[in-house]
Amino acid sequence: MGDDSAKEEERLESEIEAARQGLKLDVEAEERKAKADLxxxxxxxxxxxxxxxxxKIGSRIDWAGRCLWEGCEKLLCRxxxxxxxxxxxxxxxxxxxxxxxEGAKKREFFGDEDIKLDLQAMLQDDDESRKSKLLxxxxxxxxxxxxxxxxxxxIDWTPQGYLRKPMMKPEKRGDEYVIYVSVKRWFWKKVKLxxxxxxxDPVGEQDYNSLTALLHRLSRKHKGYNIMVLVTDKAxxxxxxxxxxxxxxxxxxxxxxxxxxxxxxxxxDNLARGYSPWFSQKKEPYPFKAKVKRLADxxxxxxxxxxxxxxxxxxxxxxxxxxILQKCDFLHPIKGTGTFxxxxx
Numbered sequence: 026m027g028d029d030s031a032k033e034e035e036r037l038e039s040e041i042e043a044a045r046q047g048l049k050l051d052v053e054a055e056e057r058k059a060k061a062d063l064x065x066x067x068x069x070x071x072x073x074x075x076x077x078x079x080x081k082i083g084s085r086i087d088w089a090g091r092c093l094w095e096g097c098e099k100l101l102c103r104x105x106x107x108x109x110x111x112x113x114x115x116x117x118x119x120x121x122x123x124x125x126x127e128g129a130k131k132r133e134f135f136g137d138e139d140i141k142l143d144l145q146a147m148l149q150d151d152d153e154s155r156k157s158k159l160l161x162x163x164x165x166x167x168x169x170x171x172x173x174x175x176x177x178x179x180i181d182w183t184p185q186g187y188l189r190k191p192m193m194k195p196e197k198r199g200d201e202y203v204i205y206v207s208v209k210r211w212f213w214k215k216v217k218l219x220x221x222x223x224x225x226d227p228v229g230e231q232d233y234n235s236l237t238a239l240l241h242r243l244s245r246k247h248k249g250y251n252i253m254v255l256v257t258d259k260a261x262x263x264x265x266x267x268x269x270x271x272x273x274x275x276x277x278x279x280x281x282x283x284x285x286x287x288x289x290x291x292x293x294d295n296l297a298r299g300y301s302p303w304f305s306q307k308k309e310p311y312p313f314k315a316k317v318k319r320l321a322d323x324x325x326x327x328x329x330x331x332x333x334x335x336x337x338x339x340x341x342x343x344x345x346x347x348x349i350l351q352k353c354d355f356l357h358p359i360k361g362t363g364t365f366x367x368x369x370x
Contacts, residue, residue: 075102076114092117107168159224160200163256166283167202167222170254171195173303173310179206180303182313183218183250184296184341186349191217200224203247219247225255225280227264236267244276251276252300258284265289279304295340313339314355321367328367330356 074081076099082088089106092099094117105111111118171193174180179193192214194205206218221243244251253276255268260282268280268289277297280289281304288305290297302310311319320338321328336346347363350356356365 075100075105076116077101077105077111077118079115080104094120155226155228156224159226159256159258162258162283163200163202163222163224166254166256166281167195167204169283169306170220170222170304171204174204177303177310178312179204180218180220180252180300180310181206182339185217185250185345186341187313187353188217189354201243205247206249216248218249218252220252220254221247222254222256225257227257227259227261233267237273240276240278252304253278254304255280257282260287260289281306295337297340299339314353317353317356318367329359330365330367332363332365 076092080102082100082102087103088100089103090101090112091097092101092114093112094114097114097117099114099116101111101114174193179191181188181191188206188208191206191208194207196203196205200223202222204220204222205216206220207214207216223243240253243253255278257264257280260280264280268278269291271278271291272294277294277300278290279297279301281287283306286306288301288307290301292298302308316338317330317335318328320334321330323329330350332346332350335341335350336343341349347358350365351358353365355368357368358365
């Protein structure tokens with residue numbers, strides 16, 4: 026009887042120990058899972074901070090690029106990338122200086138396959154996400170356009186003629202981005218051209234009469250001759266047809282898909298065709314003087330420009346082109362003809 030009691034007690038202790046070990050394993054498994062979950066949460070939280078300035082980023086559209094160090098995937102915010110021209114995370118920035126660093130500053134959002142933006146969260150089709158994405162594209166295209174104007178010079182002609190020593194002034198007005206091109210008068214500047222960049226969502230049914238009325242209202246807000254640029258991500262066929270056939274003497278219309286490098290405009294509109302190289306990511310623009318010189322023919326050792334060629338190239342009014350060219354200080358009219366010769370530089 027005593028032996029039976031001892032065996033029963035031993036069996037109970039064995040079961041209790043087994044249960045204790047099982048509970049211990051369960052607790053350890055739960056602890057490992059909790060730790061893994063915590064690590065994942067912390068990892069996600071770290072992704073909300075810029076790897077250069079450490080600032081917390083509240084929206085995915087505020088990311089501008091990744092560290093350019095080979096193999097590094099750390100994100101940089103728009104403030105560091107676009108404003109401060111920083112291209113490396115804090116860790117790798119200590120290893121980069123001088124020429125490589127200056128070269129990296131020239132890396133831009135458009136046309137550079139090495140810069141991978143984290144836009145996955147913006148690919149949803151809900152209204153708020155699409156609006157944010159399109160505003161982002163418009164702002165980035167505007168920055169690209171500013172740099173083009175700084176490099177090639179601002180557009181230096183309007184339908185009224187050549188602009189000598191034009192100056193540009195970028196300005197943001199609500200969701201619109203504007204570049205004003207002006208010339209200096211005695212004691213003030215006069216705006217001669219306004220380039221208006223704004224986002225455009227062609228998704229859904231479009232009332233193109235209302236769109237035309239909206240474009241006219243926008244053009245009346247800004248001084249000088251207006252160039253309207255609609256920035257979108259996916260141009261529908263009917264919208265492309267609308268832009269391709271658009272013809273209005275009061276302003277010029279372009280539509281761009283910056284992520285694809287596409288530019289849409291009415292190729293039969295000479296003004297739009299003349300302005301198009303400034304807005305295309307696939308072409309190089311030329312200032313007015315250089316473009317006129319490219320139209321010249323060599324006659325008896327002198328460069329001669331036919332005003333009809335200038336009319337076709339720039340889209341000036343045919344009756345105005347002679348007077349416009351007469352005001353150019355680098356040209357001299359040949360009396361009794363519709364031609365000018367190039368003054369020696």
